[in-house]
Amino acid sequence: MKPVSPSAAPVRxxxxxxxxxxxxxxxxxxxxxxxxxxxxxxxxPLHAGHEEVLAALPGEWQTHIQVSAGxxxxxxxxxxxxxxxxxxxxxxxxxxxxxxKVSVHRHLAGNRRAPGLLAAADQALGRLGWERVVGALExxxxxxxxxxxxxxxxxxxxxxxxxxxxxELVLVTAVGDLDAVLALAREHLPxxxxxxxxxxxxxxxxxxxxxxxx
Amino acid sequence: MKTGLPSxxxxxxxxxxxxxxxxxxxxxxxxxxxxxxxxxAGGGQFVEVNLRGDLLAMAARVVAREEPALAEMIRGxxxxxxxxxxxxxxxxxxxxxxxxxxxxxxADRGWERxxxxxxxxxxxxxxxxxxxxxxxxxxAVTVLEGDREAVCVNVAGDLRPDKLAELGExxxxxxxxxAGLKLxxxxxx
Numbered sequence: 001m002k003p004v005s006p007s008a009a010p011v012r013x014x015x016x017x018x019x020x021x022x023x024x025x026x027x028x029x030x031x032x033x034x035x036x037x038x039x040x041x042x043x044x045p046l047h048a049g050h051e052e053v054l055a056a057l058p059g060e061w062q063t064h065i066q067v068s069a070g071x072x073x074x075x076x077x078x079x080x081x082x083x084x085x086x087x088x089x090x091x092x093x094x095x096x097x098x099x100x101k102v103s104v105h106r107h108l109a110g111n112r113r114a115p116g117l118l119a120a121a122d123q124a125l126g127r128l129g130w131e132r133v134v135g136a137l138e139x140x141x142x143x144x145x146x147x148x149x150x151x152x153x154x155x156x157x158x159x160x161x162x163x164x165x166x167x168e169l170v171l172v173t174a175v176g177d178l179d180a181v182l183a184l185a186r187e188h189l190p191x192x193x194x195x196x197x198x199x200x201x202x203x204x205x206x207x208x209x210x211x212x213x214x
Numbered sequence: 215m216k217t218g219l220p221s222x223x224x225x226x227x228x229x230x231x232x233x234x235x236x237x238x239x240x241x242x243x244x245x246x247x248x249x250x251x252x253x254x255a256g257g258g259q260f261v262e263v264n265l266r267g268d269l270l271a272m273a274a275r276v277v278a279r280e281e282p283a284l285a286e287m288i289r290g291x292x293x294x295x296x297x298x299x300x301x302x303x304x305x306x307x308x309x310x311x312x313x314x315x316x317x318x319x320x321a322d323r324g325w326e327r328x329x330x331x332x333x334x335x336x337x338x339x340x341x342x343x344x345x346x347x348x349x350x351x352x353x354a355v356t357v358l359e360g361d362r363e364a365v366c367v368n369v370a371g372d373l374r375p376d377k378l379a380e381l382g383e384x385x386x387x388x389x390x391x392x393a394g395l396k397l398x399x400x401x402x403x
Contacts, residue, residue: 115253137260
C-alpha cells in the first residue's frame with residue numbers, strides 16, 4: 001500500500017461561521033424568562049386548590065411524586081420541542097397546557113372511603129370557588145373533575161382532576177388553552193370524541209348498564 | 215406505580231369536563247335540583263354530572279367548527295344534570311323516596327308528565343317544562359330500574375322538542391334520547 005504523506009492529504013476548507021439564530025433565540029428566551037417570574041412553578045391561586053385538597057383529605061397520605069410547571073417553563077418546553085423532531089402529540093400537549101401541578105399520594109392509614117374523599121375535596125375546593133362538574137364512584141375508585149366558577153368566560157380552562165384507585169391518589173391542577181386541550185382530548189380520548197357525534201358518548205361511559213328504552 | 219385508576223370513570227369524567235365544560239349566575243327555569251343522593255355503601259356505581267352555562271357555551275364554541283348543528287343545540291342548553299346511582303340496602307329506600315318526592319315536586323310546579331311507564335323492574339317518568347306552545351325550558355327524566363339503579367337526567371335551556379331525541383343521542387344520554395322519541399311520537403298523533 002502506498003504511504004500517504006501528510007502533505008498529500010486533502011486540506012479541508014475552514015468551516016464558515018454560521019449564525020445560530022435558533023440557539024441565540026432560545027438563549028435569549030431563557031434569559032428573559034429566567035429574569036422574569038416565568039420560571040416559577042405553578043402560580044397561585046389556581047394551584048392553591050391543590051394544597052387545600054391535600055390538607056382536607058381524611059386519613060394519612062404519603063406523597064410519592066409532585067411535579068409542577070409554570071407558564072414560563074412550559075414556554076421553554078414548547079420552544080425546545082420546536083427544535084426537536086418531537087412527536088406531534090407531545091407538541092400538542094405542550095401547546096395545550098399553560099401551567100400544571102401533578103402529585104401522586106399513597107394512602108397510609110385512616111379513612112380512605114371514596115365518598116369521604118369526594119366530600120372532603122368538594123368542601124375544600126368549594127371554599128376556593130371551584131365547582132365539581134363530574135364525580136364518579138365505583139367500588140373503591142373515585143374520579144372527580146372540578147373547574148372554577150365562571151371559567152367559561154375565558155379561553156383558558158382551569159381544571160382540577162382527582163383520581164383514586166383505593167391505594168393511590170392522583171391530583172392534578174392545570175390550566176390549559178381550551179382549544180388545544182379539546183383538540184388533544186378529541187384525538188386521544190375516543191369516548192370524549194364520541195360524546196359529540198357518536199353513539200358511545202362520555203355519558204355512556206359513565207352509564208354502562210342503562211341503555212334500554214324506557 | 216399502579217395504573218389501575220378508575221379508567222372508565224376517569225375517562226368519562228375527563229371527557230365530560232373537557233368537552234362539556236358553566237352563563238351560571240341565574241338559575242334557568244328548567245333546572246331542578248334533586249339534591250345530593252347517597253352513594254351505595256357497597257361500592258356500586260355513582261355518577262354525578264353538573265354542567266352549567268359557561269362551560270356549555272365554551273363547548274359549543276369548540277365543536278362549532280366540526281359540528282355546527284350540534285354546536286347550535288348546545289348553545290340552547292343552560293344546564294345539564296345527571297345522576298346515576300346503584301342501589302343497595304344502604305341507600306335504596308332514601309333514593310327511591312327522593313325520586314318519588316322529586317316527581318311530586320315537578321308535578322306541583324307545573325311540569326307536564328308526558329311519559330309514565332311502569333313495568334316489572336322498571337319505572338320511568340318523563341316531565342317537560344314548557345314555555346308557551348312551542349318552547350321547552352326543561353326536561354327531566356327519572357328512571358328506577360328495579361331495586362338496582364336510579365337515574366335522573368335534567369336538561370334546562372331553550373330546547374327544541376323536535377331536536378330533543380337528537381340531542382340525547384349526541385350527548386349519549388339515552389333517557390333523554392328516548393324522551394325525545396316519545397315526545398315526537400306524541401306530537402305526530
